Amino acid sequence: MLTEPLLEIRQLVKSFGAMMVSAGIDLSIEPGEIHAVIGPNGAGKTTLIAQLAGELRPDSGTITFLGKDITRLPMHVRSNLGIARSFQITSIFPGFSVMENVALALQANNGHNFRFWRDARKYPIIRRSALEVLERVGLADRAHVIAGNLSHGEQRQLEVAMALGTRPKLLLLDEPTAGMGAEESERMVSVLRGLKREHTLVLVEHDMDAVFALADRVTVLVYGRVIAGGTVDRIRANPEVREAYLGYEEALSIYA
Amino acid sequence: MDPILIFIQGLNGLQLGVMLFLMAAGLTLVFGVMNLINLAHGSLYMLGAYLAATFQQRTGSFLLAVLLAIPLTILIGMLIEVIVLRALYDRDHLDQVLATFALILFFNELVRIVWGPQAYFMAAPALLSGYIRILPGVTYPLFRLAIIAVGLVVALLLYLLIAHTRLGMLIRAGATNREMVGALGVNIRLLYTLVFGLGAALAGLAGMMAGPILSVEVGMGESIIILTFVVIVIGGIGSIRGAFIASIAVGIADTFGRVLLPPALASMVIYVLMAAVLYWRPQGLFPAHG
Amino acid sequence: MAKKRYPDLRQIVLLVVLAAFLTVPLFGELFYTRLFTRIMIYAIVALSLDLILGYGGMVSFGHAAFFGLGAYTVGILAQHGVQTAFVAWPAAIVGSALVAVVIGAISLRTSGVYFIMITLAFAQMLYYFFFSLEEYGGSDGMPLVSRNTVAGLIDPGDHNSFYYLVLVIMLLTLLVSRRMVQSRFGMVIQGVRENERRMRALGFATFRYKLVCFVISAAIAGFAGALIANQTLYISPAFMHWTRSGDILVMVILGGLGSLFGPMLGALFLLLAEEVLAGFTEHWMILLGPLLIIVVVFARRGIYGLLAGAKDVD
DSSP: OOOOOSEEEEEEEEEETTEEEEEEEEEEEOTTOEEEEEOSTTSSHHHHHHHHHTSSOOSEEEEEETTEEOTTOOHHHHHHHTEEEEOSSOOOOTTSBHHHHHHHHHHHTSSOOOOOSSBGGGOHHHHHHHHHHHHHHTOGGGTTSBGGGSOHHHHHHHHHHHHHHTOOSEEEEEOTTTTOOHHHHHHHHHHHHHTTTTOEEEEEOSOHHHHHHHOSEEEEEETTEEEEEEEHHHHHHOHHHHHHTTTHHHHHHHHO | OOHHHHHHHHHHHHHHHHHHHHHHHHHHHHHHHHOOOOTTHHHHHHHHHHHHHHHHHHHSOHHHHHHHHHHHHHHHHHHHHHHTGGGGTTSOHHHHHHHHHHHHHHHHHHHHHHHOSSOBOOOOOGGGSSEEEEETTEEEEHHHHHHHHHHHHHHHHHHHHHHHSHHHHHHHHHHHOHHHHHHTTOOHHHHHHHHHHHHHHHHHHHHHHHTTTSOBOTTHHHHHHHHHHHHHHHHOTTOHHHHHHHHHHHHHHHHHHHHHSOHHHHTTHHHHHHHHHHHHOTTOSSOSOO | OOOOOOOOHHHHHHHHHHHHHHHGGGGOOHHHHHHHHHHHHHHHHHHHHHIIIIITOOOOSOTHHHHHHHHHHHHHHHHTTOOBHHHHHHHHHHHHHHHHHHHHHHHTTSOHHHHHHHHHHHHHHHHHHHHTOGGGTGGGOEEOSSOOBOTTSSOTTOHHHHHHHHHHHHHHHHHHHHHHHHBHHHHHHHHHHHHHHHHHHHTOOHHHHHHHHHHHHHHHHHHHHHHHHHHHSEEOGGGGSHHHHHHHHHHHHHHOTTOSHHHHHHHHHHHHHHHHHHHHOTTTHHHHHHHHHHHHHHOTTHHHHHHHTTSOOO
């Protein structure tokens, strides 16, 4: 069944000086899928996410979301349209509690915020929704801890929670399991799997366990170019992909 | 406007410009290499002027006064760096602004205690106190010409230092990538102290040369430090070249502004210029960090 | 687990300070009444700076411009025959707010040190502008013949009445500001301070919020300026000089950034110290510099922070 892609990227080009970081990327993301973007270091994965989120302006090419051209739209407008992003390097509000972190995310898309009198904590909808989001990522019992005091793994969970808090249609997750141990990564993987029903995920990942456990489709990026795309099995069998990941031969062969 | 007048005012603008450059070079280096905003840079200017004025009174010689006052200013600068500024390198800019603002308060009061609240008089050196004919029928104060000359020579020497010596290379490296320089095993502390000392010398020299033209008084640092910040913001923080071009531009803009516009508007010229530059090129004209 | 309630030192100090403010005029010492009126007015302007600085993370070095603008609005209106507070004071508030819209719209496109510099530049522009405005006093400034009238309710010549009026205004400003920083708007502003990039990623048009906060802060400063003109009966461009902005910054930091009450304590401390120390030596200022450096380096959270001890500031 042909459905309109949720996100369509055509010929995305981005250079920093003499270095071309995105060299004509074509990609489409289907609604409801978990799409992993993998590639060796320097492939330009985070730059791609930054362009999709609106933090970086591509030199040329188009990005279409739900049929609408968003290439020139600023970050906050894209977020309001339903695109959420989590960062590779944790970017939370360390001075606020976990609950307040998520509450801010909820505030963003829950009515306007030029309200000057009523205490922010007294909006029941926001409180309840924040707790729901925290439960989904498994942080509900840490709701009142100051975010700066969380462990690294918990902060990564909060990263995802904040992205969820904006009630997005599309989640751009940049290495959500970065720096996590095996057990924490497994928990994150099950959290992400649980999101599939209501959200579409684009996942940049280095953790191959996570990729194979989650992804419906995989795109392989090398030096800013898409060298392969397709289901997990097809990617695993692709000789070019193996070659690109020198030494990944070993890793991939374990799962073959 | 009469071309001779334009020429004279052009020279005045150039003179203000090189003085601003002496201040701006030190300030932009300190900001570029050490990422430190130093509001008290103007205090070093003031101290240089006061010290030179005092030595001139004691010795009767302008040149001797300058030769004595500069090392002393460098010493004070280095003391400031070691005692106060070292605690601020890792702090955010707000903390640096506050602490160096506190230094201004301190030095203003110190000068008031040591020298008294009245303005000091500083005479131009006898050799340079006359006028010189630069064009048929046009004379210009010799001292101001000397300032321009000294300023340009210092600019040249700075350029040679930065572009052609090892210290200069370290400074340039430090301005573009602080962490790397430290990682290369360079004694960062010493480098910082030296850079600050250099800045102090330049500021003090500017003060000493300004003394005979403006008056040596408490608070003289405040007026020049604002201009200096305007210059480095326009020129691009961390860039000596930017500082040079911007200081000449600001010097000329300010001078002609005062000639052509009513006083209320004249003072605003350089601020409008800075606001415009920040609006279109927020990093300044020649940012060092890129 | 039962929680042991320790008496919050901050609350005690605040109650004492409030009690002091309430009772000063009762002592009948004109000098102290006038001094504390000044303190309260500076508490208001310091509080307004705390809104953008402590809560918004915007380091403005030009805040005194709005303070001075408020004062000049009152003075200029008075020169043209407008004596009633009901026109002059709202005019001061709105005037400062409007100028803040322009200054903010341009300055807030920058950040960090550039923001500091550009706010400083704008303040200096205004300073030089009024310095050269001969019709309204120029460099000498202009006197205010009498205080604004409050529709005959308060005798403008009575220092005590004016004192209590300023006290009420200060308390109202504290109340309104406190509600504002805890509101949804306040949370957004604090979020922008904590991590602006994330705020934009979450969907907030951060520029708009910063600008509104900037304008509100300027409006309050303008109000304080109108009050100071009424207090000193003299309006001078010196009110807007950048070093005056520095003084207000000092009050906020000394008192405690991001606490609203802290800046009030900072204003109290600084102005009282000025009076007390000036009695000992005319060179008391030489202590202020090193003291401030020590506070910045070692006691960054200011007086209010020290009182809070190990607990986080509100």
